Amino acid sequence: MSNSVDRPVILAMTGASGAPYALRLLQCLLEKQRPVYLLVSKAAQMVLQMESDLDIPGRPAEMQTWLSEYYQADSNLLTVFGREQWTASIASGSHNARHMVICPCTTGTLAAVANGNSDNLIERAADVMLKEQRKLIMVVREMPLSVIHLENMLRLARAGATIMPANPGFYYQPQSVEDLVDFVVARILDHLEVEHTLVTRWGEAPG
Template sequence: MSKQFKGQITLALTGASGAAYGVALLSRLVQFGYQVHFLMSEAAKVVVATELQQTWPQQPHELAKYLSEQTQAVPEQIKVYSGLDWFSPVASGSGAPKTMVICPCSGGTLASICHGLSDNLVERAADVILKERGRLILVPRETPFSTLHLQNMLSLSQMGVTIMPAAPGFYHHPQSIDDLIDFMVARILDHLNIDNEVSQRWGHE
């Protein structure tokens, strides 16, 4: 890793609603000087197109360029891998970052991680974090949660995974959707131990 970055974090978007959370988190990680290994499931591409009304490039190097332009990232700050790139650093404990966030995290992805299926790179990267005893944060966006969802989340929590449902607060009197998104992004950054003032905190003016 280049010394110009404060650290490395793997960020994955999957097929749950809430793509805007992941995109905002990517922008903040870049802003705070982290190198991001970026992954998307096939379903996430559909969600991005539907919710954000954006058409992202399909090829990893083109997507990396696009996201870098959108976030004003420096060269090599955003690394993008295809869903089956088993030779990428995130696929192996010897090369992967020790921290990963899946935001948003679908119920299917959550179940696959819980049971170690590793059918695609997102699931494999999460499996690597678990086996290496790293930090894994999952941001499920589903309602209501089924018993299976809850059982899988409990099992993952018992493995040391942080479960952070996309449930923004309202005590900061949000004035826009962006305020609600920033609330969740700020909480995720807190759990990544990244100092930030992205959203107003309880008890602070």
Template sequence: MQRASHSNGDRVALAWTGASGAGYGLRLLEQLLAAGVQVELIVSKAAQVVLAQETDLELPAQPEGMRQALVEHMGRGADTLRVYGREQWTAPVASGSNAPRAMVVCPCTSGTVAAIANGTSDNLIERAADVTIKERRQLVLVPRETPFSVIHLENLTRLARMGITILPANPGFYHRPQTVEELVDFVVARVLDHLEIEHALVPRWADEVRSEAE
């Protein structure tokens, strides 16, 4: 089995699925790499399609080509980014013996939520999430769907009862965002908060109120 070069403490698995909101996943990857985290990225086929529709970035199909394209796009990650194929069962994230400390699915489709909630493990994203749950590591799901059906809510509730963080892509507006990028940063900042990774993407609530009062 392939071994990661970093300890579990600074390894985070990141999965992009086919939900709208590719910018959330891109920005989160950028911030994780900037923080020096080793990222193990898995990208679904649908996510590649959505990424090309919603951004100017078109990724090659093969994992190594995808990694090189992302490293070039972001200007970092040559030593800390790993990309695995959807059926690459030899990836470290597929085994509980080499699980990362946390996993984030951002953005997360309702289909992926259902698969994780029912433990189907039909691809590497689902298997990695299953490993994260069984090894009692941190799992954060960022669903981007509206409205939620009863099926969606029941699946999300089931996962929340397991201790999984359900963090919908719902940006706040108290910091008076002026751009789409600021809305994206709000959600990414909340993910980083739950991963306990320092950032300066958005003002903290008390700091924002204090600065307005001064």
């Protein structure tokens, strides 16, 4: 384990399909007592309504309270920032988070970060992670991928980002949609250095 085990993880949700990945990741991080700085784009809020049966409020303070209660987490573990809350600590390289995950990541967000845009707090936080040479994981959810998408991924990979498309495996014989979600979340947790037992690893006996 790294010495960043108690530092916050920045989790940003954008408007691509794949809200269950983000919700499961948030749940796992809170269960492991990892502080989370959460960012939710306007489009992501719409996707949340479409892909889950949760009635999550849109205002940051209300969302923070609702999610903390829903996951039965210590209220001090979760902080929800507004989309243009430029006074948020994560807008500066002086903040103490060492990991950021954009999950799911739209190709629009991918392009914005690849080109150094900072038009909202999600893009600014990602830009900070790159300039400070910290861990930025982008869980891209799109298919097929155009040359533009692929070039943006290559540019970001060269800048130090980890490109992790939401592509579940099947060697462990998943039995449900939840199993497929857990596969992707497990790989993200591996890169965050967070211990888990979500799936059977390659070469290990089931159970």
